[in-house]
Amino acid sequence: MDERSQAQDDTSLRGLAGRRVLLIIAGGIAAYKSLDLIRRLRAAGAAVRPIMTEGAQAFITPLAVGALAADKVFVDLFSREDEQDVGHIRLARDCDLVLVAPATADLMAKMAHGLADDLASTVLLATNRPVLIAPAMNPVMWAKAPTRRNLALLRDDGVHVVGPAIGEMAESGERGEGRMSEPADIALAAARLIEPPLAAGPAEKASTQVDKPLAGRRAVVTSGPTHEPIDPVRYIANRSSGRQGHAIAAALAGLGAEVTLVSGPVAIPDPANVRVRHVETAREMLDAVMTSLPADIAVMVAAVADWRVESLSDQKIKKAPGDAAPALILTENPDILKTIGHHAERPAVVVGFAAETQSVLANGRDKLERKGADLIVANDVSPRTGIMGGEHNQVTLISRDGVEHWPDMDKATVAERLARVIAERLISKS
Template identity: 70%
Template sequence: MELQGKRILLIISGGIAAYKSLDLIRRLRERGATVRPVMSRAAQEFVTPLAVGALSASHVYTDLFSREDEQDVGHIRLARDCDLIVVAPATADLMAKMAHGLADDLPSAVLLATDRPVLVAPAMNPVMWNAAPTRRNVETLKTDGIHLIGPMKGEMAESGEAGTGRMAEPLEIVATVVALLSPQHKPLAGKRAIVTSGPTHEPIDPVRYIANRSSGKQGHAIAAALARLGAEVTLVSGPVTIADPRGVTVRHVETAEEMRAAVLSCLPADIAVMVAAVADWRVVGTAGQKIKKQPGEPPAPLVLTENPDILKTIGHHEQRPTLVIGFAAETENVEANGRKKLAAKGADLIVANDVSPDTGIMGGDRNRVRLISHGGIEDWPELGKDAVAERLAALIAERLNQGKSD
């Protein structure tokens, strides 16, 4: 059993998705884990400690000020006497407490006192998930090293509500738990990887530029995932607002020319994953001063020239990495355009996706990709960008270890 002997502290907070925690307990125990539950006061309005205790075969901890449980500073013991803490569901309220270091109840006190890995499965209304404070808190938690899974897109408990906010399914959470608690095998140890991420900004004048809506989330997640598998990773990032990933050397650039130079300076390498949404064109002769409007006059024409093709350069370079992967962000004919890119760029694999505005992928937290290689096409389900990164990093490790690049 994958989790034999592992000790999981399961924190259940107060959302309708708390009912899924009952199945999660069963799935974890089926795989050999010991599950010790902690419930917030609000969680007990959705599922009872009796049901949780019956399924976990464990005492259920509910009160920070319990005379019985706190005789030996119980919240500290709970925080440390485990291999992993899972928060499922994680409400916006509990995530805000985690981000700001609050500890006014048993779940938040345990989370602040722990030195163990923490996996959070958010669940809330889509408007709450997309609210600015929640987005800030999510970024803080990621920077603090908290692992997140989900939320998923779909129907909400509220009638007529749909969007991103559903808690990840128990089996998906279990798979992530298994991955986090597996022996720290480093299949990419000794390998060097280059990852590009984010947009490029091509200046028009000192205050204006040509850009796109790329957030850098997918590229940053891939860099972090490769590093966790032991690779020595250099991330070449265009202008983004997200934090640098841990364990990665980051080189910040602005333009396509700067990104190209930075990538080439990182050669030789074993792996190149070109995720950045590089601007296709730049302005010829950037203005030294802000271009002013002239009353009654048409705007000054912008003369554009093509930017360097970084993926093609790497794919045909004399120091070409063993495995070259490109990304194709398309709004139509995803498969056909991905196949053309694979052939033209000298890549081993193209990760293609539909970034039409209604998908929410460009700048969002989820992705649905299609892997196009010389051997065929593989469709992946919609996943969080961190989950896409983990799967892609595992695929890269598998291909390198098999000595394959197609």
């Protein structure tokens, strides 16, 4: 890591300084990553108090965890010494954040249904502090209906989630969604969750119109891909990482807007100071967007799947020797940008994205008219560009007033520049 990247990391993790993190390590192969996570949390100035499940101790030792955390490792609900003063309640409350990494399917199920049969699950039920989980499991387990239901319950209960990522699994030849997020991403999500908002003094309040031009305005942003299931294991998706949409949500919030981010499945942390609604499919995304209206601004960044399978299989579609490939009958998904662009409660500024591989400008202009947008952010996402899923973007901003070709920039810079354009356009309409 170069000095510039290190400085950026130090800045982004500043919310952890002086904070107390209760780290629960569950029993999965990804438990080994918790050692690096502890190191990163402590380097950022956080105090880390670990709890290990019985399963976690099969992968890493309490001795290693305790040495890195510089604190006692708690493992037993019925410890005579620790429970003399109702230790599990003390652990649950004497912290600023409860972080579960890895969060296994078993522990997530216990959390979702209020089970408390060991120290970790009991502390999670007893805490009144923010809870952040980093799921880690086999892709089939992650995709199974019980896990998805438990995840939905946890999110409805206010539990925050980072990941999982898509990548190689511990099992040979296994790859997919379920890999625990990297420790750096988990630490960043923790910092964003517990960093206190800065109180505005008289000078800051006086300059709100200049520094926070979107104060009092509402925005809805979509981000990431959608996953359209074929059967309990497979789905139709695309390569969107969600980085651009998440960055735009953060940039609008930075200008003072009250932002709702509707995110498809991504492996990056939720942005700070933004209300996030997690969805899977295009229809779920449309429902979440519609219930976020009325709004002043709509920025539809998500790479929504155009089609879904007409008939979802209840069981995994199997193949047998000599069988022909199954025929998948597709049906069109709702067009979220067009729905918003022509809606009775249309926001004052509607922005769409056009991810193209050819005729970028022509297709972008066509989309501007058909979808009823005010601005189209068009880009070339051909594989050679590395834009889809990458860190940088090169966009063309299209409006009825003309075309702007922006230079190659990182996605955060694109987001900040676009947020300023949106603010200026909204103010001009007021």
